[in-house]
Amino acid sequence: MTRGVDVPLLKILPMKSKTPFRSALNVNAGVEQPPPVNPTSLERFLKTRRKSMTVSDYMEGILSGNRTVLSQAITLVESSLPAHIAMAQQIIEQCLPHSGKSVRIGITGVPGAGKSTLIESFGTYLTTTAGRKLAVLAIDPSSERTRGSIMGDKTRMEQLSLQPNAFIRPSPSAGSLGGVARKTRETIFLCEAAGYDTILVETVGVGQSETVVHSMTDFFLLLMIPGAGDELQGIKRGIMEMADLIAINKADGTNMPKASLARAQYQSALKLFPAAESGWEPRVLTCSAVYSTGIPELWESILDYESLTRENGYFERRRSQQSRYWLYETLDNSLRNHFYQQPRIRTLIQEYEQSVLQKRISSFAAAQALLDHYLNHLHPKTK
Numbered sequence: 001m002t003r004g005v006d007v008p009l010l011k012i013l014p015m016k017s018k019t020p021f022r023s024a025l026n027v028n029a030g031v032e033q034p035p036p037v038n039p040t041s042l043e044r045f046l047k048t049r050r051k052s053m054t055v056s057d058y059m060e061g062i063l064s065g066n067r068t069v070l071s072q073a074i075t076l077v078e079s080s081l082p083a084h085i086a087m088a089q090q091i092i093e094q095c096l097p098h099s100g101k102s103v104r105i106g107i108t109g110v111p112g113a114g115k116s117t118l119i120e121s122f123g124t125y126l127t128t129t130a131g132r133k134l135a136v137l138a139i140d141p142s143s144e145r146t147r148g149s150i151m152g153d154k155t156r157m158e159q160l161s162l163q164p165n166a167f168i169r170p171s172p173s174a175g176s177l178g179g180v181a182r183k184t185r186e187t188i189f190l191c192e193a194a195g196y197d198t199i200l201v202e203t204v205g206v207g208q209s210e211t212v213v214h215s216m217t218d219f220f221l222l223l224m225i226p227g228a229g230d231e232l233q234g235i236k237r238g239i240m241e242m243a244d245l246i247a248i249n250k251a252d253g254t255n256m257p258k259a260s261l262a263r264a265q266y267q268s269a270l271k272l273f274p275a276a277e278s279g280w281e282p283r284v285l286t287c288s289a290v291y292s293t294g295i296p297e298l299w300e301s302i303l304d305y306e307s308l309t310r311e312n313g314y315f316e317r318r319r320s321q322q323s324r325y326w327l328y329e330t331l332d333n334s335l336r337n338h339f340y341q342q343p344r345i346r347t348l349i350q351e352y353e354q355s356v357l358q359k360r361i362s363s364f365a366a367a368q369a370l371l372d373h374y375l376n377h378l379h380p381k382t383k
Helices: 039-049 057-063 067-077 084-096 115-128 184-193 207-215 235-243 253-270 293-312 315-338 345-359 364-377
Strands: 103-109 134-142 165-172 198-202 219-222 245-248 283-286
Touching: 039 134, 057 067, 057 084, 057 184, 067 084, 067 165, 067 184, 084 184, 084 293, 103 115, 103 207, 103 293, 115 134, 115 198, 115 293, 165 184, 165 219, 207 219, 207 235, 219 235, 219 293, 235 253, 245 253, 253 364, 283 293, 293 315, 315 345, 345 364
Parallel strands: 103 198, 103 219, 134 165, 134 198, 219 245, 245 283
Antiparallel strands: none
16 A cells, blocks of 8 residues: 655646636725825814914914814813813903903703704804804703713704804713803803804703803893693793793794794783893794794894893893802802812711711711811911
């Protein structure tokens, strides 16, 4: 029996054929793909990132209307880093002399009322027909569990985001009061310094956010929809008292009779409220954000309000009241943060919390004891 002999692999390959060999594994040359990043945008981005921007650089960009620099400055304002906070305050102080020349409009409404759709229709009218320069500050609700936000307002405002005279800035609520971003008021100053003469602040439409937005705007628009049950039971009286204008949205097609009925109900309800300090009598209008009907009437009412309140002095008086309000609001927040940032206080809070849970001390006595420790730390008693 003959023993097998190992034959090299190359020797058992088939002989070359006269016809060229075509393998199914060959990859044909495809269409040349474009770069993943726009070279022009990348070059512009790298130019701004090559060196750290100074306060003067930010101010130059803001005052010239550079939207990229404005967005970077707003991000700086929203940052919680100490270095960013210090620089942001310098930018805000230099923007103050250039601010205050706009009309600030707060917009709120029940979920599903069509706030984003109305803002797009209204904003497009302002930037194209009315010749205004518009900044939209849309507050996006943050998750209580993950602290994340969808930030989808630019997606919902496709047409408005393409307008050269429109600037849309979605901001996360970050768990602040009623879902209103903590730095929205400072952002208003930056936008006004950049030349935007109309500011829209959209609330998330929940909780107490309406009260906070009312404290930073000149005109308050409440958006409602017809046929959603009992019209007057679906909203708090306090919000209706704050409203300078109630707009019944989706007043089109088969909704027209319902919209007319809702308008009459709200007009009757507003007559029961005491007269406003501004001297303005709130109005109720119907509109359709989808078909852009009633939009000019909304803007005309806002102009009427601005004209009336500027003449009787309420416009500037209200802004002074708002500045005073935010002075004390900032003090409260700063003192609160300083209190909880003390290492000794953080340790004592856990101890007193256990004492409260074990019913060895009342909540009020524990709070007073913690405040005493805090004050003694700031001003230690000398023996």
